[in-house]
Amino acid sequence: MERQFTKEIESLRLGDGETFHGEGILAVTKALLQSGVSYVGGYQGAPVSHLLDVMVQAKDYLDELGVHVEACTSEASAAAMLGASINYPARGAVTWKSIVGTNVAADALSYLASAGVMGGTLIVLGEDYGEGGVVAQERSHAFALKSLMWLLDPRPNLATIAEMVERGFELSEASSTPVMMELRIRACHVRGSFTTKRNLAPAVSTRNRLDGPPKEFIYDRLAHPPATFRQEKLKSEVRLPAARKFILENRLNEVFAGSENVGILVQGGLYNGLMRALRTLGLADPFGASRIPILALNVVYPLVPEEIVGFARDKKAILVLEEGQPEFIEQEVATFLRRADVPTRLHGKDCMHMAGEYSVEALVRGLARFLAPHAPHLDTSGGASWLRELKDAKEKAASLLGALPQRPPTFCVGCPERPVFSAMKLVAQDIGRPHVSMDVGCHAFASFEPFSQGNTLLGYGMSLAAAAGVNPMSSRRAVAVMGDGGFWHNGLLSGVASNLLNKGDGVLVIMKNGYASATGTQELISSPPEDARMVAVGASAAGADRTIENTLKGLGVNWLRTVNNYDVGAMARTYREAMTTPQKGLKVIVAEGECQLERQRRLKPQVADKLKKGERHVRVKYGVDEDTCTGDHSCIRLSGCPTLTVKDNPDPLRRDPVATVIDGCVGCGLCGENAHAAVLCPSFYRAEVVQNPSLFDKLLHKVL
Ligand code: SF4
Ligand code: SF4
Numbered sequence: 001m002e003r004q005f006t007k008e009i010e011s012l013r014l015g016d017g018e019t020f021h022g023e024g025i026l027a028v029t030k031a032l033l034q035s036g037v038s039y040v041g042g043y044q045g046a047p048v049s050h051l052l053d054v055m056v057q058a059k060d061y062l063d064e065l066g067v068h069v070e071a072c073t074s075e076a077s078a079a080a081m082l083g084a085s086i087n088y089p090a091r092g093a094v095t096w097k098s099i100v101g102t103n104v105a106a107d108a109l110s111y112l113a114s115a116g117v118m119g120g121t122l123i124v125l126g127e128d129y130g131e132g133g134v135v136a137q138e139r140s141h142a143f144a145l146k147s148l149m150w151l152l153d154p155r156p157n158l159a160t161i162a163e164m165v166e167r168g169f170e171l172s173e174a175s176s177t178p179v180m181m182e183l184r185i186r187a188c189h190v191r192g193s194f195t196t197k198r199n200l201a202p203a204v205s206t207r208n209r210l211d212g213p214p215k216e217f218i219y220d221r222l223a224h225p226p227a228t229f230r231q232e233k234l235k236s237e238v239r240l241p242a243a244r245k246f247i248l249e250n251r252l253n254e255v256f257a258g259s260e261n262v263g264i265l266v267q268g269g270l271y272n273g274l275m276r277a278l279r280t281l282g283l284a285d286p287f288g289a290s291r292i293p294i295l296a297l298n299v300v301y302p303l304v305p306e307e308i309v310g311f312a313r314d315k316k317a318i319l320v321l322e323e324g325q326p327e328f329i330e331q332e333v334a335t336f337l338r339r340a341d342v343p344t345r346l347h348g349k350d351c352m353h354m355a356g357e358y359s360v361e362a363l364v365r366g367l368a369r370f371l372a373p374h375a376p377h378l379d380t381s382g383g384a385s386w387l388r389e390l391k392d393a394k395e396k397a398a399s400l401l402g403a404l405p406q407r408p409p410t411f412c413v414g415c416p417e418r419p420v421f422s423a424m425k426l427v428a429q430d431i432g433r434p435h436v437s438m439d440v441g442c443h444a445f446a447s448f449e450p451f452s453q454g455n456t457l458l459g460y461g462m463s464l465a466a467a468a469g470v471n472p473m474s475s476r477r478a479v480a481v482m483g484d485g486g487f488w489h490n491g492l493l494s495g496v497a498s499n500l501l502n503k504g505d506g507v508l509v510i511m512k513n514g515y516a517s518a519t520g521t522q523e524l525i526s527s528p529p530e531d532a533r534m535v536a537v538g539a540s541a542a543g544a545d546r547t548i549e550n551t552l553k554g555l556g557v558n559w560l561r562t563v564n565n566y567d568v569g570a571m572a573r574t575y576r577e578a579m580t581t582p583q584k585g586l587k588v589i590v591a592e593g594e595c596q597l598e599r600q601r602r603l604k605p606q607v608a609d610k611l612k613k614g615e616r617h618v619r620v621k622y623g624v625d626e627d628t629c630t631g632d633h634s635c636i637r638l639s640g641c642p643t644l645t646v647k648d649n650p651d652p653l654r655r656d657p658v659a660t661v662i663d664g665c666v667g668c669g670l671c672g673e674n675a676h677a678a679v680l681c682p683s684f685y686r687a688e689v690v691q692n693p694s695l696f697d698k699l700l701h702k703v704l
Contacts, residue, residue, distance in 0.1 A: 003520070005050070009058040014196040020158070025050050025188040027158040028124055028181075031165035033065065036200030038090035038119070041070040041081045043104075043489075044519040045097025046134070047188035048126035052095055053520060066205030071522065074489050079105035082112050082178065085119035086221050087214050090204040091169050098125035098182065099138040100440075100460065104490070106143065109178070111223040113147035114231045116176040116239065119204070120169030123149075127182040127269070129324060130357030135440075137355070139324045140182050144301045148235040150179045150243055151301040155254070155271040156187035159194040164298055167252055171299075175243035177235075182300075184269050244304045253307060258293035262374045263311060264367075265333065266321040268298040270358055274321060277363035281371075281383035291378070292371075300329060305336045312337055312344040317374040319367070320348035323358045345374070361390060408448035413643050414600075414668035416565040416593025417511050421446040421453060422638045422674055423571035424479070424509075428453075431579055434476045434507075439463035439491070441483035442518045442595075443511050450640045454481075461490025464508050465498055471506040477579050477587075479507045484548060485516035488524050492551065499586045500556055507578045508588045512548055512562075513595040521598040549590055557588050565593030568673035596666065611691055619689040620667030624659045628683035631656030635684070638674045641665075659683070 008026050012033060020030055029051050032040060040062075042052045055062065055069045062069055072078040078094040085092045096105065102125065112121070125140050144151035150171060154164040164181060172179040204210055220227045247253065253268075266274050274294070278284035283291045295311045297303070312318050312333075320330040330348035337344060352358065352366040364383045371378055411418045421443075428434065438444050438454035439461065447454030458466040464480040471478040482491045487510055499506065514528055515521040526547035552560055559581070561574050571591065578587040610617050624635075626649070636644055636659060643664040646657040661671065667686075675684045690697050 003050075003053065005054045005057050008050075008054050009061065012054070012058055012061060012199070015198040016196070018196045019193050020162075020196045021193045022158075022191065023050070023188065024156060024158060024161050024183060024190045024192075025126075026054060027162045027192075027194060028165055028183070029054050030196060031162035032093050032122075033067070033199040034162070034197045035120075035166045035169045036091055036202045037067060037093050037122075037169075038202035038204050039068040039070070039081065039084060039092045040094070041072045041078045041092075042095035042124075043072050043075045043078055043097075043101060044516060044522045045101060045126060046128065046519065047185045048095045048097060048124055048183065049520045049522070050188075051124060053522070063206070065199060065201055066207030067202060068206050073525070075101035075105040076108055079108035079112065079123070082108070082117070082121045082123075085117040085121045086112070086115050087218070088119055088204055088210060090119040091121070091202065092119060093122045093124060095124040096126070097128050097135070098140040099128070100135045101125070102140050102143050104460070109143065109149065110147055112178050113149045113235075114223040114228055115221050116231065116234065117172060117178055118176070120172035121178040122165065122168045122172065123178060123180040125180055125182045126188060127184045129184065131359070132185045137324070140180060141301065141324075141328050144180055145328060148177070148240065150175070150177055150299065152179060152181040152252075152298060153268040153300045154181065154183075154187070154298045155268045155296055156184070156190045157272075158190070158192040160268070160298065161187065162194050164252070167250060170250075171243060171246050171252070174246040175239045177239045177243060182269065186272070187269055190272075240302055243302055247299050247302070248304050248307060252299050253304075254296045254298065255311065256288070256290060256294040256296065258291050260292050260375055260378070261314065261316050262371070263293040263295065263315045263318045264321060265295045265297065265308070265311070265318055265329070267300050267323060267329070268296050270321055270323060270363075271296050273358060273360050273363055276360045277367055277383075280360065280364050280386050281367060281380045283367075283378065283380070292375075297329070303329065303332050303336070305340070308333055308336045309340045309342055312346075313340075313342050315344050317345035317347060317370070319351060319370040320346070321352065321358065321363070321366075322348060324356075325349075325354045327354075361387065408445075410445050410448065410640055410642060411442060412597050413641060413664050414596040414666035414670075415442065416513055416596060416668075417443050417446070417591070418640060419565045419568050419593075419668075419670045419673060420509060420511065420571055420591045421451040422670065423568050423575055423677070424453060425451055425638060426568075426572050426678055427576045427579065431576065432476055434579065435467065435470045435474055435478040437463040437467035437470065437478060437480040439480070439482040439486045440518075441486055441511070442513075443481050443483055446481070450637045459490070461486040461488075461492075462494060464491060464495025464506070467506055468498065468502070468504060471504060477506050479509065479579075481509045481511070483511045483517070484513060484524055484526055485518070487548060488526070492555075496552065496555060496557070496586065496588075503584075504586060505584055506586060507575075508586060509575075510548060510588060510590050511565075512590050512592045513598075514545075515595050515598055517595040517597065521595060521601075552588055552590075557586055559583055559585060559587040560590070561588075562590040562592055565591045566669050566673060568670065568677040572677055596668065600666065614692050616694050616697070617691045619691065620669075621661070621665050621687045621689055622667060622669075622671040623661050623685050623687055625683045625685060626650055626658045626660070628681060629658040630681045630683075631658055632681075633659060634678065634680050635659055635671065635674060638678055638680075639670055641668075641670065644671060 075096040351369040467478040
């Protein structure tokens with residue numbers, strides 16, 4: 001796993017009146033235990049991976065409390081796990097990245113929301129929306145609306161986040177409804193502190209087990225007709241009013257008074273950005289006192305009509321700040337005001353942009369637009385001059401730097417997935433470019449230069465399924481690329497089983513790097529066991545497990561090859577065979593090479609230990625002989641390794657820059673392999689850096 005959470009695990013033990021310091025997402029973790037959660041599950045994904053990672057690493061402590069932790073194989077399994085709270089008074093929490101994870105979990109969530117819950121359930125969503133988002137730009141809000149599940153969006157400070165976790169469970173129980181809590185990237189990583197409470201041992205737990213199923217069998221708890229017809233009515237007639245009552249009585253939303261007769265309704269998660277914007281406009285002080293009254297919605301669904309109308313009634317105009325589209329909140333607020341016959345002017349998306357993140361810059365512009373007609377007496381010139389300065393700084397930077405080359409994201413140095421795409425690129429030069437169906441994971445970087453392979457991206461584990469329609473219509477076999485994480489998440493059933501059922505053709509490349517790497521190298525069912533990883537320094541650990549191959553064989557895949565990624569020649573031969581063999585049916589290449597990032601994490605302490613003990617250690621590096629390099633940069637176009645770059649040609653008679661390998665090279669060997677497989681110029685050399693040399697090394701050095 002990418003991090004050890006030793007310090008964070010200690011903070012989970014804090015008791016009454018102590019102070020927790022750390023990140024927002026870890027405050028959630030502590031607050032779950034303070035709430036007496038019985039079970040926790042989830043599927044990793046930024047920005048909420050740390051929640052589950054900490055829980056998994058804190059297993060011993062959680063065992064003491066009786067809390068069960070499950071590293072689920074998908075968001076669907078995590079959502080289904082919440083079924084434990086339908087019949088039993090057990091509080092449960094799960095986490096994943098949204099919107100993608102919520103899409104995967106949708107089926108189980110619908111059923112859960114229909115049946116309703118007895119024990120409180122909280123779904124912690126990493127709302128991956130905005131400039132740092134890496135998936136489809138959609139909002140979880142739509143899921144809350146369609147299923148009538150409640151959605152919290154706490155103000156990003158640790159005390160509010162922790163409180164909303166505890167209140168979220170209570171709200172869930174008061175209204176028999178699952179509650180979701182969205183945390184944007186910044187909220188997950190915001191740092192701060194809060195005063196802790198002691199952890200509660202759960203009412204139902206691994207230490208306090210259930211005595212069988214409920215004594216009385218209750219049909220109404222099954223999301224199945226005829227119960228579903230009643231459940232549909234319960235949602236709007238009983239659960240929704242109960243939730244609104246709880247929200248109002250417990251003041252889950254916060255009103256910040258101000259002196260003006262205009263107001264702002266803001267999603268809780270945007271509150272910090274709003275305060276920064278108000279300060280920039282000269283309308284708030286550094287301690288959070290604002291001249292404009294604010295209603296911060298820590299609960300963005302359901303909205304409470306009395307609360308909204310009460311806030312708006314005495315104001316000339318209100319502005320709704322709601323990031324993303326469509327404007328769900330604004331539309332509902334408009335309905336409330338109209339029904340109550342309140343004439344307050346309503347603004348929102350007419351002052352702000354519809355799609356995209358609300359940065360401070362955008363908020364300053366939008367607020368100025370809102371205030372100009374409704375509070376013209378306010379001096380907002382500070383905001384205007386800040387925007388001018390910002391514009392000048394950007395223009396100055398652009399004129400100084402000129403047009404910068406695009407810098408697409410790419411694989412880590414020495415990544416085992418890079419050689420596979422080098423081999424695919426080489427073969428495509430001979431047989432023509434195939435349609436490449438890409439998947440979610442590190443290998444998606446091959447969609448960018450210099451590989452430019454990847455025509456579609458349809459979701460995690462979906463690449464082979466996404467090629468099913470293309471393959472029968474293509475003159476060349478379509479290729480699907482999938483990581484081992486994606487394979488276990490969805491690829492095995494949605495892709496492989498479907499292909500076999502339909503007697504499909506085509507090629508599937510599975511990147512078996514040993515972990516769910518892109519999300520922080522979490523373990524998979526096929527991860528090599530710990531002892532197999534501790535092989536001699538330098539060896540690959542990904543080969544110690546054959547679960548993927550055995551599963552594929554068991555399912556009936558007849559054409560199956562496992563190839564060492566770094567052997568570009570062997571990979572190219574195998575890939576060519578898969579693309580050209582007359583044999584029909586699915587052809588699977590398991591490309592085997594351990595995630596380099598995880599490998600380095602694993603090896604670094606071992607190497608440091610060896611060096612400390614004065615033992616001999618050899619580190620491999622590659623280099624380019626600048627006299628031989630022709631300067632055509634074919635090697636760079638085949639590799640894309642960030643440490644293989646260019647420098648000025650030292651030869652005054654040659655103008656083209658030469659290739660060079662800078663210090664970060666981890667000696668993965670791809671440079672040499674590519675030079676060999678693509679018959680490039682013979683400028684690459686392999687060097688061995690010997691640390692703590694032996695007598696023989698020293699002697700050899702003198703002789704040479
Ligand atoms: S995390 Fe691992 S698999 Fe992903 S790009 Fe880096 S080395 Fe490659
Ligand atoms: S050998 Fe080449 S591809 Fe591998 S890490 Fe070094 S420079 Fe990068």
